[in-house]
Amino acid sequence: MKARYQFRFYPTDQQQQLLAQLFGCVRVVWNDALAICKDSEKLPSNNDLQKLVITQAKKTDGRSWLSDVSNIPLQQSVADLGVAYKNFFDSLKGKRKGKKVNSPKLKRKTSRQSARFRIGGFSIKGDEVYLTKIGNVKPIWSRGLPSSPSSVTVIKDCANRYFLSFVVEIQPIQIDAKNQSIGIDLGLKTFAVMSNGDKAISPNYSILDKRIRRKQRKLARQQKDSKRRNKTRLQIAKLHNKIADTRKDFLHKLSTQVVSDNQAIVLEDLNVSGMVKNCKLARAISLQGWREFRVFCEAKSEKLNRDFRVISRWEPTSQVCSCCGYRWGKVDLSIRSVLCLNCNTEHDRDQNASKNIEMVGMGHRHDLKRTRSDCQTTPVASCSESSRITDVLRR
Structure with missing residues (x-):
């Protein structure tokens, strides 16, 4: 390769x-x-x-x-x-x-x-x-x-x-993995939540991002092809490169650790191009580099003879209990912890999703027909269902 x-x-x-x-x-x-x-x-x-x-x-x-x-x-x-x-x-x-x-x-x-x-x-x-x-x-x-x-x-x-x-x-390298498989759920507040309980928090790009916004407003007011405009353009390029280098260093280290320790890596096929159409989250999503992380994991998996898998984006990984397979339906993003009504297990939202991603990727799925709720679930958990909501964090 x-x-x-x-x-x-x-x-x-x-x-x-x-x-x-x-x-x-x-x-x-x-x-x-x-x-x-x-x-x-x-x-x-x-x-x-x-x-x-x-x-x-x-x-x-x-x-x-x-x-x-x-x-x-x-x-x-x-x-x-x-x-x-x-x-x-x-x-x-x-x-x-x-x-x-x-x-x-x-x-x-x-x-x-x-x-x-x-x-x-x-x-x-x-x-x-x-x-x-x-x-x-x-x-x-x-x-x-x-x-x-x-x-x-x-x-x-x-x-x-x-x-x-x-x-x-280069030739593929054969290195024994510590773990059999791992599922990874990508997010904004926490970049990656692993099925083994580990979490990876991305660097803070907000300070550099604010400086870029300020410089871009200054660039828009300057005369085209002027020396001051070219100087400002160079300053913006350096700030962009600083963010890109910081992000790439973080993603390289994280992907190397994940691929080295696990034989099978399972990710979710996120519709990033569709997500960035949301004007409120577009900038935050673009700064994370989800696609770049997937490319790194896929390339390093090929280099180390690992099994890299991607599950469908339509899998209800955030709507199913990872312990018993009970499906509780859609839950609002502000709800970060859920209590299963079937097995009384309390789940962290992202941790539960990463476990479901691993199970679906490895082919081990619960019998959803047997554990599906009899009644139709509401699109968002209501406040009266206190047994389903255990911790509500602000957005």
């Missing part, structure tokens, strides 16, 4: 100028190829596009400076455009799972910049990496590469940070 190893590096002033020139050429080739594709009745092949936007463009006065950079990232930019169009058409035909993919868009100078070098365009010499027509750069090696990389991508993010991203081939 393939994996990415990313390392930060600090280029010299001359290398920054060369990288800026390379990013600009890659961006121009992408935009020129995209314009040709939009004007053509039939999508041209990658070879035809490379001849038009690279080979023939170098002979013109307006694009002669394309010869000053390496040809490999330019060719890769055209190939990436072909992959983007393939994903777009597969999404239209229903061949691609997940959310609909939009058509490729023009690249902007203020967005994230990248250029990919294949084998022949880079080489690793000791602690340094040689990039064609850029020179030797020295990344901060936080860990070693498990194998020789097949490609390296030079990245410059919106906060003017530079990274090298290597694609390497």
